[in-house]
Amino acid sequence: MAEKRYQRKIYLEDKPRRDAKQEILDAFQLASESEWIPTGDALGRITAQAVFANVSMPHYHASAMDGIAVNAEETYEAHEQRPLRLRLRDQFAFVDTGNAIPPGFNAVIMIEHVHVIDDETIEIIEPATPWQHIRPIGEDIVQEEMLFPQGHRLRPADLGALLAAQITRVQVMKKPLVTIIPTGNELVAADDALAAGKIIEFNGTVFANYVKEWGGEPNLHDIVKDEPESIKAALLQAVESSDIIVINAGSSAGSRDFTVHVLAELGTVFTHGVATRPGKPVILGKINQKIVVGVPGYPVSAYLALEWFVRPLICKYLQIPEPERQKMSVKLGRRIVSTMGAEDFVRVNIGYVNGQYVANPLTRAAGVTMSLVRADGLLVVPPEQLGYEQGDDAEVELLRPIEEIKNAIVFSGSHDLTIDLLSSQLKQQRHDMKIVSSHVGSMAGVMAIRKGEAHVAGIHLLDPETREYNISYVKKLLSAQDAVLYPFLKRTQGWMVPKGNPLKIEQISDLAETQADFVNRQKGAGTRILFDLLLKEQGISPEQIKGYDREMFSHLSVAAEVKGNEKAAGLGIYPAAKAMGLDFVPVADESYDLLMTKDFFESEQGRWLVSVIQSHDFKNAVEKIGGYAVVSQSEPIFFEAAKLR
Amino acid sequence: MAEKRYQRKIYLEDKPRRDAKQEILDAFQLASESEWIPTGDALGRITAQAVFANVSMPHYHASAMDGIAVNAEETYEAHEQRPLRLRLRDQFAFVDTGNAIPPGFNAVIMIEHVHVIDDETIEIIEPATPWQHIRPIGEDIVQEEMLFPQGHRLRPADLGALLAAQITRVQVMKKPLVTIIPTGNELVAADDALAAGKIIEFNGTVFANYVKEWGGEPNLHDIVKDEPESIKAALLQAVESSDIIVINAGSSAGSRDFTVHVLAELGTVFTHGVATRPGKPVILGKINQKIVVGVPGYPVSAYLALEWFVRPLICKYLQIPEPERQKMSVKLGRRIVSTMGAEDFVRVNIGYVNGQYVANPLTRAAGVTMSLVRADGLLVVPPEQLGYEQGDDAEVELLRPIEEIKNAIVFSGSHDLTIDLLSSQLKQQRHDMKIVSSHVGSMAGVMAIRKGEAHVAGIHLLDPETREYNISYVKKLLSAQDAVLYPFLKRTQGWMVPKGNPLKIEQISDLAETQADFVNRQKGAGTRILFDLLLKEQGISPEQIKGYDREMFSHLSVAAEVKGNEKAAGLGIYPAAKAMGLDFVPVADESYDLLMTKDFFESEQGRWLVSVIQSHDFKNAVEKIGGYAVVSQSEPIFFEAAKLR
Structure with missing residues (x-):
């Protein structure tokens, strides 16, 4: 046992993140599958093929108004001085909005402009022009028209357009199945009793929910012990049944970090270590056609690595571009020192104070989940940069909607428990206001x-x-x-x-x-x-x-x-x-x-x-x-x- | 039958949209309910109460590194010239990242700085300072700390923080039940055969999916005939079983528009007609404690009215602020003429050409679903404004992510069916590129x-x-x-x-x-x-x-x-x-x-x-x-x- 510790591999690679990502994207050549589903269930799904209309909308000449349908040529004599009388049935018909124009008629006169004489007769004082107030066939959608190209994410109104064109089932990309394997002897389920040295397994739930948000289908595996044979068995089974595999922890170079060895034995290791802080101890490899992503155990590192490497794979499978986060320019409230040669992902709070957005770094520790929960944005310091001075302008990726940041009351200073209470009571009164506090003394x-x-x-x-x-x-x-x-x-x-x-x-x-x-x-x-x-x-x-x-x-x-x-x-x-x-x-x-x-x-x-x-x-x-x-x-x-x- | 037509109410109100909205918000006094659900299922849900940590994280002093745990005071003599030997068990213990620090020790030395002599002995050449490389109890989360205020929408990483603090069930706002009643003799289900004058009922599906996106629970009612008694029965049942009621079409002033009469009989009508184009024929009312929103039949009017009046009710129920759409400034490629006294919602395409964002209006017709599907943004012309000149700067609300607009190839001119093909094939090669075309000749x-x-x-x-x-x-x-x-x-x-x-x-x-x-x-x-x-x-x-x-x-x-x-x-x-x-x-x-x-x-x-x-x-x-x-x-x-x- 003690000997094994000394065989640990101490140093990891420092591969640029983008190179590491491109390698696995190139290696990920799995054929994407599609499926036909009812249109009503297709919210948020991605079209697998261009979609063409089955019918026109309207599929008949339809009245655009409540009024009467007439033959325009028979109305040309109508004049304010010489009202024209028309007879029901042969000279006009009542129509409501959306009704079909009866044969022989080609214009609609609004009911407001019709003077009713009796049940069978009306009078008009203005001629109609042909096709006025008629929605022609195909005004909205023409049969055979392309409604959506391939790769379109369906929104609620899009489902309406599909159904209007009588497309009741739609071909969409299948969601890639992402198996998530949590490993670690120290892990226990959230319901279990906690002994010192034991940690609640929560990363798996977080991963599964990110995968869901990004359009994949998560499959959360049971906790696997830190034993090469158990890891091997879990990996082999996951490779068999899923499209992408995420294995959590064991990705560093410690004495119990077996993942890289098992992966090398079963397939290919492309990368062990990327030039980022946090998030360095990442393993990227492949078994058969399946990409395996080994992410670090520290939550912040883990979530960032998942976004860097798993999200692009899901997007590639779905054949959609990777969404970008909204960015904004901020002024730095404090100096930020960064390591040369590694990209630095600094979580920041952003406050809108005195008409400008000011960002302040949160803790840099990779283990502090709450720093990600509390962060308003991510400041990415490029590898060649040593950091920023206080007062510098910098661009940050937003982790919250900008209006939430703009409306936040930035609370600093000493910590008191009543501030939480104040925050809750304020929020109850004004749903759009909230207190964001940092405890700095x-x-x-x-x-x-x-x-x-x-x-x-x-x-x-x-x-x-x-x-x-x-x-x-x-x-x-x-x-x-x-x-x-x-x-x-x-x-x-x-x-x-x-x-x-x-x-x-x-x-x-x-x-x-x-x-x-x-x-x-x-x-x-x-x-x-x-x-x-x-x-x-x-x-x-x-x-x-x-x-x-x-x-x-x-x-x-x-x-x-x-x-x-x-x-x-x-x-x-x-x-x-x-x-x-x-x-x-x-x-x-x-x-x-x-x-x-x-x-x-x-x-x-x-x-x-x-x-x-x-x-x-x-x-x-x-x-x-x-x-x-x-x-x-x-x-x-x-x-x-x-x-x- | 013919007589009945003449009794139609021809003119609607022109109430300012914001006033109409405020009235129903004030009238909507239904007590919001909450429910306890497993944390793992809580993605996107809204916290009903502030959430406090059940345990600290870490809940013991944990090693932040792979290495050895020592008592710092026993290492002060170590020096490069005078390496210090320590004995296993009484003077040091091996620890991996995350392990508990054994009793009697108060610092960790990284394995890289440890020289192993034999199974029981190591040597160090530098003293440790107390608490170095130790994650103290509560570094991430302190027991009793407030993790989230009330009204927080839970994201994937948030679920991790909850589970880490051993919160396995969380109290969230119940989703308000929104019953959607499609009415109209002309409506048929999407699978049915289409005769002239018949229209596929698709608005209901669109509404249900918007309600879902906004955090409500939709309940799509069967199609109801345009008969006062049928509408009355459907409304009464919906009021009994749901929190908010949407009734689609029959909201105008035509001969078959019974909704307003039925609503007046069963409860109160606040508004019949708002000062917007499209979207004018809206009915807002209340039966018992439930708000009833009657929206027009034309799809574009319907979806806008839903957003103006139903979304705020859902947000009020959930006790969250109404999200705002991202806005951007554009240059107008064409003149836009607007009606005085009514807000005008102009759907626009936006192209990024020659380094600037240029917006051009799409059709203004309220019945054209595809105009909403194709739109990149909404230009809201205020009631007091007559429109914009070509070349004016204006602010639009975005209906698509800005990077999608920025990457779009704006195709104009004549229509040819091969352009759809070109679009699809380009998208297959480059998922991030797409052709947006308008057929103008x-x-x-x-x-x-x-x-x-x-x-x-x-x-x-x-x-x-x-x-x-x-x-x-x-x-x-x-x-x-x-x-x-x-x-x-x-x-x-x-x-x-x-x-x-x-x-x-x-x-x-x-x-x-x-x-x-x-x-x-x-x-x-x-x-x-x-x-x-x-x-x-x-x-x-x-x-x-x-x-x-x-x-x-x-x-x-x-x-x-x-x-x-x-x-x-x-x-x-x-x-x-x-x-x-x-x-x-x-x-x-x-x-x-x-x-x-x-x-x-x-x-x-x-x-x-x-x-x-x-x-x-x-x-x-x-x-x-x-x-x-x-x-x-x-x-x-x-x-x-x-x-x-």
């Missing part, structure tokens, strides 16, 4: 407002001199722009400790004395500023605190860390401790306020946000959580740029 | 090239002086720009007459003598120019030709007209006559050539088009149709702007 929140990256920031910054919250920081840091500090909450900070408080942490000196594993917050977080102030007041140096350098980015993250360790402690707010089932020892009350740009405060979105905050529903919900008092009855404080200069 | 085709509205035009223009085709027209009309005339086909024009040629039409004088119902082509069509020349040569005046003023826009349309009438005749090409089962009497051979802009001819698309034309496959397929000879071995003729001035 109070100081970074003020800076985000200053740099035009956010509309609102939650802050709780204690001034050691004045013992006042927030105001002095806003004055100092936002001297050049108008802003509004909106009083929001009073909340309690305290020691978050395991149930029963085993180390008996009551004050800050207890942390040093018990050598507790302290879990700290990042620099610039309001809680970190409070902690550092407490240390200073008690004359304790950071070196005396074990774990002082271990920084987490939210109250919940600290609480989650504390939960797993009997010797741990952290500083944070009551609801986070409560959510994780921890004990809580109060330390200080603080003001958590909302800093807004003046433009936002005065905007429709700003007014809605404030009205939700002031509502009874919101206050009641917050107070139910415990550890909070809503202070929204206080007046907002306005800071004017001019006065501060 | 040869002269209009040359003008489209001149005005930068098209890339290619099919033309067959006989010069009465030189008896030569096309060249003199290009010289005269395209003097200011570079163009290429690509020799394409020789084809035969002839008399298209009913099977057996009952009137014995052999030459043009027979048309006058037999007083045949001639079906003419529009002015500027090559075939019209040929016909007018034949008349002149034979000294026959247009007045002698019955039906001379009756103009159709394509060979197939003429053939379709001829087919239905034993006394009819037309001039056109052999394959059109063949397609409709007509007899064909040859008159003249002509050259049908492709006029292209020089830029297009030299572009990648132009080169592909020419290569398909020159292929054996294409030639064989054309010659199989009959009546054609492909002449693509001749050299293209280049016209240079400079020389022509």
Whole structure:
């Protein structure tokens, strides 16, 4: 067992992504199949052949109006001064819109222009021209006309055109069957109990749903153990029964990464490793006529690799071009450093603030699913580029509709659990508004407002001199722009400790004395500023605190860390401790306020946000959580740029 | 029966569309319902509540690398000059990516930096820092963190985040049940035989599929007769069982338009007629808590009305904002005249020619389904505007992805059936290229090239002086720009007459003598120019030709007209006559050539088009149709702007 580890292949290729893709596209020569299905079921399907009309529409000369059908030549005498009388049956017939024009007639006069004399007689005062108000045969669709070329994706209205032309069954491309094989001894089904080292298998479900969206038919295989023989058996069976095979994980070069060896044994390996970050450990190969795509286990890498390599195969099978994502130009709110020689796929949040779209990178870690869930766009840094400077313009591919991005309220600063509640209640009132928040800490929140990256920031910054919250920081840091500090909450900070408080942490000196594993917050977080102030007041140096350098980015993250360790402690707010089932020892009350740009405060979105905050529903919900008092009855404080200069 | 006709209500309201919509939105107060479904089935569904994580991800400290887990403090002595040895189990443990960090260890060293001495011993030359290469608990998702707010549409990656947080069932909005009632005595099912005056019921299928796309659950009712009692019964049943009701046709003010009367009897009518063209005859009302939308029978009006009034109701039920269509700015290739006081929805084709997007209106007729199928965009002319001049900039809503519009080869000019074939064969070779054609006639085709509205035009223009085709027209009309005339086909024009040629039409004088119902082509069509020349040569005046003023826009349309009438005749090409089962009497051979802009001819698309034309496959397929000879071995003729001035 130990020996086997040393035989691992340590280095992967760095093949350009486009070359790797072209190779498998060229190798994928499977004949596409088609099928005849009822037209009513064909939404979203791709036509396999050009489609020609079976009948014309209309298939007879049809009245385009409610009125009377006449023979135009018999109406030429009609004049305002000399009304012309026509007799029912031989000289006119009543027709409704869509009726066939009776034989012998060739024009329609609108009912509004007809004066009825009696049941059998009418009068007109204007002649008709031949074919007026008649929809001729084939006005809409002419028999034998081509309705759709090959390769057309059928939309709802298209189905109408097909049925109108009496095409009740349509030949469409079959959906390619894509078998997805999850491998890994660590994987368990979502319903199973979770032990340390075990991971819920969820990539397979994600893959299956992407395949569905892209027009393929997914087939999700059971979890396969990391054993060469099991992988081999699953692959052989999949090659037999499906068109494209995806095997998840085992694509790197670790001691349990067998996929590449099995693939080489059964067929051909084209690529092992592409020049992208994330997404490098990809395997591309072929067994018989079937392409096998081995994708990495980390979710972000996996989903990107699926899009790079599996989607083009599905499109080739369906004989359609690969759809492109909508792109837009953004200004970069932060510097982005990239690796030379590899394409970098940076997930970004985009905010529409002060009339421009500003993008900020999310975490780069390939394992962080939520970074893809939260991303508004993908910034692709080409291999030859080292990155971007703050303020550069760059093009991003959008992962959300642009109007969703445009309408989002960009929330920055410190994390508080009531912001989720605020977000939900706002959304209930206004379905088109939503809060998009990133937890960067109070100081970074003020800076985000200053740099035009956010509309609102939650802050709780204690001034050691004045013992006042927030105001002095806003004055100092936002001297050049108008802003509004909106009083929001009073909340309690305290020691978050395991149930029963085993180390008996009551004050800050207890942390040093018990050598507790302290879990700290990042620099610039309001809680970190409070902690550092407490240390200073008690004359304790950071070196005396074990774990002082271990920084987490939210109250919940600290609480989650504390939960797993009997010797741990952290500083944070009551609801986070409560959510994780921890004990809580109060330390200080603080003001958590909302800093807004003046433009936002005065905007429709700003007014809605404030009205939700002031509502009874919101206050009641917050107070139910415990550890909070809503202070929204206080007046907002306005800071004017001019006065501060 | 006749009396009843006179009781029709002739005039409808002209209510602004937005007011009409707001009224039903306000009146639609049905409580939305939600349901719990397996996460794996939730693609595209809308979250009914904010979703919070059940577990953290990772839920243990996990190795982020393949390597060894160590206690960082025990590695501080390691140095390149003084390698440090560590013993398996008490000083280090092998870990793969994703493994749990064993108790007592707090850092991971990558396998690449480990020197293996024997099965029990390794050596390192660099210290580890605490927590390096470890994914801490909750790095991706922290337990109790809000994953999604209420009202979020779940995408594939979102399902992964839910499953990772061990949420195996998710609460989503129920799909509102939309019952669709097609009414009309003229309606038959698509499979039924078609008599004159009968229409295939296809709107219901289109509605059902739109409802599906918009997130509702459609329920397509059987066809209901135009009888007040039948309509009443269907409506009452629908109100009982569904959330929203759509009733198709009977929404105007004709003698058989009962819907508004039935609705008034059962509930409330808010609106009868909106200020839009097309789409005016809409009925909006309410029975109990259910909104009833009566939409017009003409397909284009119907689909627009559905989008204006039914989609917002579905979105309100689902508590999501109404999605907006992508918009873009275009230059108008033609003047558009609009009615004052009504919003005008003009379907347009958009071509990307000479670096700009040029839009041209399609037919305005509300009954022409294909105009919606063929449209690239919708130009909405506001009620207070009278239209646009040629060359104006205007904003259009896109009905197709922009890259599809950008990649389309815009084909104008005369209609020939081989263009459909060319389109299909090109698409087979290059899935991302397609031909979009409008049949406007040869002269209009040359003008489209001149005005930068098209890339290619099919033309067959006989010069009465030189008896030569096309060249003199290009010289005269395209003097200011570079163009290429690509020799394409020789084809035969002839008399298209009913099977057996009952009137014995052999030459043009027979048309006058037999007083045949001639079906003419529009002015500027090559075939019209040929016909007018034949008349002149034979000294026959247009007045002698019955039906001379009756103009159709394509060979197939003429053939379709001829087919239905034993006394009819037309001039056109052999394959059109063949397609409709007509007899064909040859008159003249002509050259049908492709006029292209020089830029297009030299572009990648132009080169592909020419290569398909020159292929054996294409030639064989054309010659199989009959009546054609492909002449693509001749050299293209280049016209240079400079020389022509």
